[in-house]
Amino acid sequence: MADVPWWRRAVIYQVYVRSLADSDGDGIGDLPGVRAHLAYIADLGVDAVWLTPFYPSPQADAGYDVSDHRDVDPTFGTLADFDALVADAHRLGLRVIVDIVPNHTSSEHPWFRAALAGGPGSAARARYIFREGRDGGERPPNDWPSVFGGSAWERVPDGQWYLHLFAPEQPDLDWTNEEVRAEFDSILRFWLDRGVDGFRIDVAHGLAKDPGLPDLPAGFSVAGAAAAGHPHWDRDDVHAVFRRWRRITDSYRRDVAFVGEAWVETPVQLARYVRPDELHTAFNFEFLLAPWDGPSLRRAIDASIEALAAVGAPATWVLSNHDVVRHVTRYGGGEEGVRRARAAALLLLALPGGAYVYQGEELGLPQVTDLPDEVLQDPTFVRTGGAERGRDGCRVPLPWSGDEPPFGFGPPGSTPWLPQPAGWDRLTAERQASDPDSMLSLYRRALRLRRGVEDEPFEWMDADGADVGVLAFRRGPGFTCVVNVGDGMVDRPAAVGSAAPVLLASDPLADDGRIPGSTAVWYGVPPTARA
Numbered sequence: 001m002a003d004v005p006w007w008r009r010a011v012i013y014q015v016y017v018r019s020l021a022d023s024d025g026d027g028i029g030d031l032p033g034v035r036a037h038l039a040y041i042a043d044l045g046v047d048a049v050w051l052t053p054f055y056p057s058p059q060a061d062a063g064y065d066v067s068d069h070r071d072v073d074p075t076f077g078t079l080a081d082f083d084a085l086v087a088d089a090h091r092l093g094l095r096v097i098v099d100i101v102p103n104h105t106s107s108e109h110p111w112f113r114a115a116l117a118g119g120p121g122s123a124a125r126a127r128y129i130f131r132e133g134r135d136g137g138e139r140p141p142n143d144w145p146s147v148f149g150g151s152a153w154e155r156v157p158d159g160q161w162y163l164h165l166f167a168p169e170q171p172d173l174d175w176t177n178e179e180v181r182a183e184f185d186s187i188l189r190f191w192l193d194r195g196v197d198g199f200r201i202d203v204a205h206g207l208a209k210d211p212g213l214p215d216l217p218a219g220f221s222v223a224g225a226a227a228a229g230h231p232h233w234d235r236d237d238v239h240a241v242f243r244r245w246r247r248i249t250d251s252y253r254r255d256v257a258f259v260g261e262a263w264v265e266t267p268v269q270l271a272r273y274v275r276p277d278e279l280h281t282a283f284n285f286e287f288l289l290a291p292w293d294g295p296s297l298r299r300a301i302d303a304s305i306e307a308l309a310a311v312g313a314p315a316t317w318v319l320s321n322h323d324v325v326r327h328v329t330r331y332g333g334g335e336e337g338v339r340r341a342r343a344a345a346l347l348l349l350a351l352p353g354g355a356y357v358y359q360g361e362e363l364g365l366p367q368v369t370d371l372p373d374e375v376l377q378d379p380t381f382v383r384t385g386g387a388e389r390g391r392d393g394c395r396v397p398l399p400w401s402g403d404e405p406p407f408g409f410g411p412p413g414s415t416p417w418l419p420q421p422a423g424w425d426r427l428t429a430e431r432q433a434s435d436p437d438s439m440l441s442l443y444r445r446a447l448r449l450r451r452g453v454e455d456e457p458f459e460w461m462d463a464d465g466a467d468v469g470v471l472a473f474r475r476g477p478g479f480t481c482v483v484n485v486g487d488g489m490v491d492r493p494a495a496v497g498s499a500a501p502v503l504l505a506s507d508p509l510a511d512d513g514r515i516p517g518s519t520a521v522w523y524g525v526p527p528t529a530r531a
């Protein structure tokens with residue numbers, strides 16, 4: 001199976017650079033901090049890391065407001081630090097994916113400054129989406145809201161308005177402009193030439209806008225999934241961009257992969273992004289959004305596998321990332337949330353295709369829900385007038401070691417950019433590494449066992465108890481995964497066979513082998529693990 005491209009089955013560890021490790025004590029994670037923890041990440045048993053944006057940025061949206069796409073922000077290090085990180089990662093057998101943010105730039109990007117200076121009608125303004133307002137210019141050109149709250153339009157001193165689907169500090173680029181397209185070709189090449197193995201494409205579903213910029217039709221909203229016919233989400237024209245990009249990566253004679261962030265309504269819409277001449281993979285948010293119940297999870301799994309198989313693309317499974325509530329908390333929090341998260345990890349890692357692990361989920365970190373207002377930094381908090389607390393609670397710096405903050409995130413005495421809960425002394429990587437029952441130990445064991453089955457075909461099994469929320473499937477002849485999503489104890493499904501040993505269980509089974517609620521079990525003898 002050596003000819004299966006790595007990205008078809010990779011487990012990719014999402015490094016949220018600001019919050020992984022702070023090497024210089026300024027409170028913010030950085031590339032040397034990441035580099036110092038690559039051995040930990042490799043030892044987990046993943047195949048690659050995805051680094052969230054580390055480019056020069058005023059940090060209006062935690063780095064997703066890029067002011068220079070070809071450098072490293074001094075807060076995060078230097079290009080030399082980046083090169084050293086890639087070299088170390090490759091030595092450890094880890095591939096490196098970087099984030100590319102094509103929908104918008106920072107308002108501090110030289111292009112946007114030139115657009116402001118150039119004035120209405122200038123070529124510099126044509127790289128962005130500037131328009132006259134309505135009602136003599138006083139009202140925005142249309143009624144689109146920003147994803148972060150408020151209007152998606154901001155007025156500049158000469159009277160024109162510019163579009164920003166996110167914060168005003170993130171003006172949207174005009175992808176009908178060839179200069180924009182050529183610039184991103186060149187940015188991709190810049191990082192490919194530095195040795196990256198792929199790109200995560202931010203807001204991949206947002207690049208094309210209805211040229212008429214009409215108001216949102218009734219029933220459409222800016223948030224959530226995108227329905228067909230939306231004036232700025234998931235429009236057909238985005239696909240030409242990705243076909244163009246695919247020609248670039250294909251011209252490199254190595255296995256480079258794209259993963260698209262496309263929040264769309266259905267797996268069928270998602271599958272259009274991963275047709276053979278477009279992106280290699282796309283995040284499968286269907287699974288992330290499914291509630292913790294058997295039928296919903298099964299529906300999400302089936303719909304995803306089916307839609308993606310139709311275009312020959314692998315599925316990717318995701319439970320958490322830097323934009324959503326951490327799944328321990330989403331699944332109910334507390335002890336039950338942890339049980340479900342443990343079971344979900346075994347489900348995630350047994351499904352066919354690739355998987356993403358968001359830093360800290362292997363430690364079972366919950367969402368921090370009680371961050372005080374004054375430390376919140378997500379623009380959503382301010383732009384919704386506090387109605388939404390924003391995403392900071394899933395971005396709290398990782399606890400590595402020790403008994404008190406900063407828990408090894410930064411040098412002793414340093415203050416992390418978001419405060420860590422005092423109780424995280426029980427969740428440090430150091431503490432969990434020596435506890436065979438910890439979440440970290442579960443991930444490590446599961447990731448090792450997974451290597452033996454990742455090329456095996458997926459097949460649902462008839463399980464007694466499907467009605468009470470039991471999911472059961474095979475990967476090849478020798479391996480089965482059973483997840484009791486319900487609350488009550490269930491029997492070991494007969495279809496598993498009585499001879500198959502338990503390889504791994506997310507929590508202890510009953511003495512007679514029955515499976516308690518919110519527990520997943522891997523049975524069988526996986527084929528020899530890949531070297």
Ligand code: GLC
Binds near residue numbers: 061064065101322323
């Ligand atoms: C993506 C990122 C998110 C960011 C937004 C705007 O959804 O994941 O963090 O705020 O794009 O760039």
